[in-house]
Structure formats: structure tokens, C-alpha cells
Amino acid sequence: MKHLFRKMSLKRRIWVSFVLLTVVCISVTGTYVSVFFSREMKTQATKTSQDTLNKTAQVFDERLRNIVVSVSTLMMSEPFQYTMRDVQANNSSDYYNRLSQLQTPFAQMMLTEQSIDSVLVHTPIGDFYPTESKRNMSIDFDDTFIQTMILNAQKQWATLWVSGHADELFSRGNTVISLVIKPLFEMQLPGVYVVVNIREDYLEELIQAHLQEGSLRQLVVDRSSQQAVFSSEASLLNDNSRLYEPIVDSSRGHFEYITERNNPFLVNYVALGMNPDWVLIGYQSKSELLEPVRHMRWTILTIMGVCVVLALVMSSMLSELLLKPLSKLRNLMFKVEQNQLDVRFESVFEDEISQVGHKFNRMLEQIGELIEEVKVSEQAKRKSEIKALQAQIDPHFLYNTLNTIYWKSEMEEHQDVSGMIVSLSLLFRLGLNNGKEITTLRQELEHVSQYLKLQAMCYPDLFAYEIPVVDEKLLDIPVLKIILQPLVENSILHGFQELPHLGVVRIEAAAAEGMLILTVTDNGSGMDAALVEKMLNGADTKRISYALSNVGTRLSLYYGYKASMKLESEPGVKTSVKLIMPIQEVINE
Known part of the structure; x- marks a missing residue:
């Protein structure tokens, strides 16, 4: 069979495949549906019968109980x-x-x-x-x-x-x-x-009033004597012994019973509370219950025959229409596997295969664009990560800090020396953050606070800083680490160096409409905010501040279009950098 299939033409293989697929699909579907519905109908019928028997037994027991109570009243x-x-x-x-x-x-x-x-x-x-x-x-x-x-x-x-x-x-x-x-x-x-x-x-009559569920019939038996309780009842079958075997010990349940004439019955039973030896049995013919399933199977066979004929006709038509353009498209795909992304599909037809070919061309173009975008994005990301690492340990800042610690030690200002060493240690620990790029707002504010504390000791009387109390609910929000320190460094090194009065740096954190807003404000020499924003959004970033470029690029890489950076500046009065990013954004490090 395998050798014969290989010797067939592609057109005939399509015919055979369509027919086999049709037969298998309909057969599997039909078999599954018939088996599923058979089991479901059997399960539902058993459950319905059991529920009905339980209600009937309850009513029957209540009537017998009332009779016993009446007799007890007589005896008292x-x-x-x-x-x-x-x-x-x-x-x-x-x-x-x-x-x-x-x-x-x-x-x-x-x-x-x-x-x-x-x-x-x-x-x-x-x-x-x-x-x-x-x-x-x-x-x-x-x-x-x-x-x-x-x-x-x-x-x-x-x-x-x-x-x-x-x-x-x-x-x-x-x-x-x-x-x-x-x-x-x-x-x-x-x-x-x-x-x-x-x-x-x-x-x-009391029992019959509660046993009107379709083909369900009733039988009350005494399992101790293996006889019917009502003298008018006919037995379910001639050989009663096999009927009583499943109900000898249990109080309720169900089973399938086959008579001597091979007639299957679904049997439910429940023992009466007033006399546990009496069992109320409900039985229904399985053949009658599953009669709709048999009709369904014949319908499925008829549908299968019709579908096989249609499959032969359709496979013949489709093989003629599909083989030629598909072969051409297949050859192009082989070339793409060899990394020849410049190939393109061409056809004079406007059918579905041609549309697939045009989509194939568009896919190749998008793949090329994506490859270029990934290259540029990875380069920018690597540059930003390198610059971020450089920002964590600025040699000039470290030199000034260590130099200040040395002179304060020489001058025996031991309290200041201890404080600077502790701040420097905390700065490095918070900056490293166990190698993770994401930290919390609490740790980020603590990091920039230690940085400001060290810079204030290195540049006494140059500036003061303020970090107002932040809402406790915001402190556990995840943020990128070291996004505030470059902005503060920018203010100190470029905003306050030639300032005739005391500089002030203020850091604020707030939330609005699902966004976290971090603002760094100073009263330094300022900048041309419109020009800087324009250059930040363009390709040429050589002339702008590294701190702003670094922070902006990192926000864009991690948050995409959802994050933004707003600049405002009035030289000598107020310059602010506002970072806006989504709250509870899931970020993959």
C-alpha cells in the first residue's frame, strides 16, 4: 500500500488524501458523537431515574411512617x-x-x-x-x-x-x-x-404518581425473600436471582442488567427507610433509550457517502488550480531557507494563491524590517546598559567622594567620615540591586538620597536638596533603577556650577490615572527645553545631555510608548524633568 501510494501522481494522491481525510474525520467525529451521546444519555437517564426513585421512596416512606404513627397512637x-x-x-x-x-x-x-x-x-x-x-x-x-x-x-x-x-x-x-x-x-x-x-x-397509585419519567417502570421487591412486594407486579425477568445479586447489601445504586433474551435494561434502586428489606426498583429499556443514537449513526453513514463523492470532485478541481502556483511558491520558500530574503513571488493571477504569494512578499519585507529594527534596538539597548553601568560608578564622583573622606579624616571629622562611608556603601548596594534592573520606588529614592548626601558633603554650600514624604502606597511600585541619579547629577554638575546663589534640588513622586510621575526640579542655569526634546526624539543626540538621553532611552526600551519624559525650563528660576511611566507594568528583565 505504501509503495502504491508513492507511485501515484500528486493529483491522485490529493484525491486519495481528500477521500481518506473525509472518511477518517467523519468516522472519528461520528464515533465520538455517538459514543458521547450514548454515555451522556445513559448517565442522564440513570441520574434522572435515581432522583425520581429517591423522591418516590421518600413519599412512600412518609406514608408508611404515618401509618406506623397512627398505629402507635392507637396502642397508646x-x-x-x-x-x-x-x-x-x-x-x-x-x-x-x-x-x-x-x-x-x-x-x-x-x-x-x-x-x-x-x-x-x-x-x-x-x-x-x-x-x-x-x-x-x-x-x-x-x-x-x-x-x-x-x-x-x-x-x-x-x-x-x-x-x-x-x-x-x-x-x-x-x-x-x-x-x-x-x-x-x-x-x-x-x-x-x-x-x-x-x-x-x-x-x-402513590408510586405511579411519581414514576412518570418517559419509559421508566417500577418494581418493589423484598430482597430477603426475593419476591415482589405488590402481588399485581410482574417480574422484570424470569430468573430473578441475578437481579437481586447487586442489591443484596447496598441501600441505593444503579447497574445494567441483561435478560435471558439479551435485552439490556438500566436499573436503579433505593431501599425504603421504613423497611430496608423492601427495595424500590426503576428500570428502563436501554434499547429504547438509545434509539435516537441508532438513527444518528445511519445519518452519519449517509453523510459520509455524500462527502466522499464531494471530496473526489473537489480534490480533482483543487489539484488543477493549486499545484502550479504552489510549486512556484514552494521553490521560493526553499530559497528563503537558504537566507535569500530578496526573492519575490510574481503571478498574473489574482486568486487566493496569488494573494498568499503577495502576503509572502510582504512577510519577507517585514522580516527584513524587523531584522534591522532588532539590530538597531539591540545596539541602543547595549549602549544604554553600558552607559547605565558607567553612571553607577562615575570615576570623577568616586574620586571626589574618597578625597573628601580623606581630608575629613585628616581633619578628624570622624562623624562626617563615618556618615560618608555609610552613604557610599548604601549607594553601591542599592545601585547594584543584586544584579537586577528593576527596583522599587523606595530603594530608588533611598539611592538618590545617599548620592545627594555625598555630593552635599563634597560641594558644601553649593546646593540643598528636598525629598518630600511620598505616599506609602507608592513606595513598593517597581521602577527602573538609577533613573533619578543621572538627572540629579546633571543638575549639580551643569546647573549649579556657575550659579550666584544657593542651588536647590527637589525630587517628587506622585500617581495619576494609573501612571507614576517622578519629577526632578532645580533652580539652576536651565536649558532650551524645546530644543532638547526635539533632539531627544531625533537621531542626533551628540549635543544633548548624556543623562537625559540615557534615562529617555532606558524608559523607551523597557516601557515602550507608554512612558515619556517631559522637560520644562526657565533659566535661573525653575528647570524640571518629569518622568511618566505606567504603574504595575510587568517588565521582563
Whole structure:
């Protein structure tokens, strides 16, 4: 297959590639969509079914709980307690009197819970029941299905639920679910049971009212006996044992079940709180649930066939249109790989390939421009970095400072000597900044403050300086290091040398509209601000101050167009240099 593909012409390879790409893309997409939707539908159906079952179980449990409460109310009534005392004393002489007294509690219980079909209190001295219900005297309690369930109970119990069966105690013979409770009395009375028969159809209607979610069907089973609770319910399958295996120990969950006829079902279940042996099961056919997915798969196959035909037609047309100009463009790209950036694409056509060729030409031009810009930018950056390093350690400044320290030491001005040494040490430490180009405004102000302090001692009576208190919120803002010291140096060396009065340098920091503004102001000899700004923005910077050029270039390199430097000057009165830069700007060193 690989050898055959290599022997094909490029045009045929385009055909095959288009067809294969179409088939693979649609197949992968269709498979993914069908699998995704199958899983999603199964997950959503399982979740919806589980939520519905949980709500149904809650309502069902609440109804059974109310019935238990009603029976408990009956057993705590005085007539019932008096009856139990007679049973304890084996006194049957007051049987009819007790039977009459119990009619009112019986009526109240059945009125409160209309789902109760009948009630009977079985005792050794006789059975007690509502007189309006006709007792089936042909069957003794000991011969009933309920008595059989009581005798077959595997564990100690106080409350026993009996699955659906025909009522044998009363002549109506309705299908009921029985609740058997041992009496609430101060001592255990053997052979005494309170039997409450609940209408099975009422409980079925209660469940059906909450199980109307599409194809979801219900089944209530007793996992201890592996039988349906409602006698009217049909089993989900013939072999029930495999259905009960997953629900033996857990209280709720879901699983997939396959019948003997290979019919898959999604099964959810939840155990009832009033009787954990009873499990409410919801099941739905997986085949019916995923029927839309099967239709989707056939649709995808149809789309795939149509797309394969279209791919053959389109590949034939496109191969004719694309191969010739693409080959030409490919040859030009090979030349560009050999660093021949002066090649250009030419075509008499105005189609998309020609537009790509023109974009290719434009890209080559931009690459050339970018290469030149990078060269110029890197040269300027290197120059600025070299000048910045030179500004950190000015030999003339260092000589004057050390010379001043020496003479003050000779004159035994030890306090001044100590202060200058400390200031010089701090100046170098802050200037080095662990080799980092970025510092904080706090450290930058401290650096220029130490510089001014040293210069003031080297040039006594030449100038004074002021650094007003800066807002504490601004002191941790990141800034370029050593951008103030060159400006201050410029003022001292060029602004105050021939000044007839005392020079003053003032440094201020403020913030406005997301920008940090640093201002250096002096009352020196000044400059032509307009001319200097014009020369700073031009190519010729030989005649302007190195300090202004250095600071301006560094601001431009690191902040781009967002930063600026404003100059104002009135000779002998006020000259200010204002640096404006963005706050919290992320700078890569």
C-alpha cells in the first residue's frame, strides 16, 4: 500500500488524501458523537431515574411512617392499654366492653389514614377489630398467611411488613399489604399482634404518581425473600436471582442488567427507610433509550457517502488550480531557507494563491524590517546598559567622594567620615540591586538620597536638596533603577556650577490615572527645553545631555510608548524633568 501510494501522481494522491481525510474525520467525529451521546444519555437517564426513585421512596416512606404513627397512637390510647391489662390477667369477661371502647381509636386511625383497609388486634382472649368490618370467621388467625410469615421470621422484630396478599381476616378479601406490630405495653405479651391491612392499590397509585419519567417502570421487591412486594407486579425477568445479586447489601445504586433474551435494561434502586428489606426498583429499556443514537449513526453513514463523492470532485478541481502556483511558491520558500530574503513571488493571477504569494512578499519585507529594527534596538539597548553601568560608578564622583573622606579624616571629622562611608556603601548596594534592573520606588529614592548626601558633603554650600514624604502606597511600585541619579547629577554638575546663589534640588513622586510621575526640579542655569526634546526624539543626540538621553532611552526600551519624559525650563528660576511611566507594568528583565 505504501509503495502504491508513492507511485501515484500528486493529483491522485490529493484525491486519495481528500477521500481518506473525509472518511477518517467523519468516522472519528461520528464515533465520538455517538459514543458521547450514548454515555451522556445513559448517565442522564440513570441520574434522572435515581432522583425520581429517591423522591418516590421518600413519599412512600412518609406514608408508611404515618401509618406506623397512627398505629402507635392507637396502642397508646387508654382503651388499648386496658385491653392489654386484661390480656395480661387473662381476663376475657370484659371482652365486649373492651371491643366497644376500642371502636373510637379504630375509627380515628382509619379516618386519619384512609389507605388502611382494616385493622385487627389478635390476643389470646380474642380478636379486636372495627365492628363495621365483617370478620371472616371461617379462617382462624393461626391459619392465615400472616401467621405463617410471623413464624418464619428469621430475626427478632418489633415491626413486620408482609408483602401483598389477599386479606384472609375479613370477608372483603381485598389485596393488601400487612403491617404487624407487637403492642406497646409495660411488658411483653406473647401471642399479641396488631395487624394493619393497607390497601395495595393505594400504595401502587402513590408510586405511579411519581414514576412518570418517559419509559421508566417500577418494581418493589423484598430482597430477603426475593419476591415482589405488590402481588399485581410482574417480574422484570424470569430468573430473578441475578437481579437481586447487586442489591443484596447496598441501600441505593444503579447497574445494567441483561435478560435471558439479551435485552439490556438500566436499573436503579433505593431501599425504603421504613423497611430496608423492601427495595424500590426503576428500570428502563436501554434499547429504547438509545434509539435516537441508532438513527444518528445511519445519518452519519449517509453523510459520509455524500462527502466522499464531494471530496473526489473537489480534490480533482483543487489539484488543477493549486499545484502550479504552489510549486512556484514552494521553490521560493526553499530559497528563503537558504537566507535569500530578496526573492519575490510574481503571478498574473489574482486568486487566493496569488494573494498568499503577495502576503509572502510582504512577510519577507517585514522580516527584513524587523531584522534591522532588532539590530538597531539591540545596539541602543547595549549602549544604554553600558552607559547605565558607567553612571553607577562615575570615576570623577568616586574620586571626589574618597578625597573628601580623606581630608575629613585628616581633619578628624570622624562623624562626617563615618556618615560618608555609610552613604557610599548604601549607594553601591542599592545601585547594584543584586544584579537586577528593576527596583522599587523606595530603594530608588533611598539611592538618590545617599548620592545627594555625598555630593552635599563634597560641594558644601553649593546646593540643598528636598525629598518630600511620598505616599506609602507608592513606595513598593517597581521602577527602573538609577533613573533619578543621572538627572540629579546633571543638575549639580551643569546647573549649579556657575550659579550666584544657593542651588536647590527637589525630587517628587506622585500617581495619576494609573501612571507614576517622578519629577526632578532645580533652580539652576536651565536649558532650551524645546530644543532638547526635539533632539531627544531625533537621531542626533551628540549635543544633548548624556543623562537625559540615557534615562529617555532606558524608559523607551523597557516601557515602550507608554512612558515619556517631559522637560520644562526657565533659566535661573525653575528647570524640571518629569518622568511618566505606567504603574504595575510587568517588565521582563
